[in-house]
Amino acid sequence: MEPHHSSIRAEAVALMRQGVPNHLVADRLGVPRGTVGWWRSEDRRARGETCVQHMDCPRCTGRAFDHVAYAYLLGLYLGDGHIISKRKQHHLSVTCDALRPGLITAAEDAMRKVMPLPSVSRRNRTGCVEVKSYTQHWTCMFPQHGPGKKHERRIVLEPWQQAIVDAHPWEFIRGLIHSDGCRIVNWTTRVVAGERKRYEYPRYFFSNKSDDIRALCTDTLDKVGVEWTVLARGSDPFNVSVARKASVALMDVHIGPKY
Template structure:
């Protein structure tokens, strides 16, 4: 087993006490990560300090973070995301269609840009991929978390969240569409010169059982000048439709289909 000098150990402990993660210290000093972790543990014992998981949570540390990525991630969370927060298990999960590899990559990228320190992984299931980021501090970033389904409790943005979505409304809408929305091609028929012809047109749908989340979506569309209508499909009143040509063009320019 390789022995390391007391000066290397002291240097490592000093770096860790500055809040630098174990893996960074290990790489910087060319020391095994397990050794660095043991040094940290022994230093805490010597100082009588209880272990506290390091965090780069913007709400807890007042750290500046990528608000554009957050607006998008907020949309994903309100649509197809949930948080598990209980003793020994804390993570944010975003569920993506397994065929939409671009969406999976963007979900990962947004998580890392908002909080780089927590680990991010993928869990493959039948027909979908669960993108997971492990830290209890996602509850700080998404105070909408709570017991039960989202549509069974009130969903409202905190003032700081509203400020972010007001500054980056298209990223918020994009996240909502990429989670619980879609872009489709509809068709109908028209009489042209006495002859009935098929007419196709693009359309966006957003479907969510929560009236609060639908209202967040439509309020943002109103601010952006996007026309929308309620649409009942198969007796389901939970759909928002964007079909006006000018509004679809705006959505295409800033959102586009999932990929």
């Protein structure tokens, strides 16, 4: 016995034939998405229709895409992003701090602006939210994808990627800081006229184990006139620090704290 009334299935099929996406049909009729997907495939089979996977990959189709959004998304990917690329599972994933709703929304928006067709979803995890976009063509947009961890392999931008970063350096830096960076306020004390006073000063950090990714960060900071230093974590120089007042002020104009 079919778990859903035939009239519901008929209505679902009618909506899908009008071009309504599976998830919207499922939400409207209160039916599981998997069931709607099965109904769609059964309807196509009955009509002898071949399923064509639609895609809007800029690298494969040659279409124009949002370079500003891509520069930001590239920074997010190099920081806290990765791509799953298997036979039956393909998606771009960016991990965001659960306490930063603005960052989560910005990651979703960037994915949709670069490739509007793939579905984008959120997965709540302990202390973070995973923003995911499903299509195998993210490997076209991020050729840095490969086996193993990013800091264990060479990371070099393709010429077309470097041209986008050169045109939109601040968006790239913003993506890096929003993923593996932060803006904090340090403090110290000084004795002035015999009285100890507390002084606070902001600074930016970018922390990443990959020498190549840190170099991409510092090279881009150089291009926009931001002074930086490297601070070691133990014996490893994982931290890029921006602490000079003028450079912090410049970063505040273009980056600011996560939110």
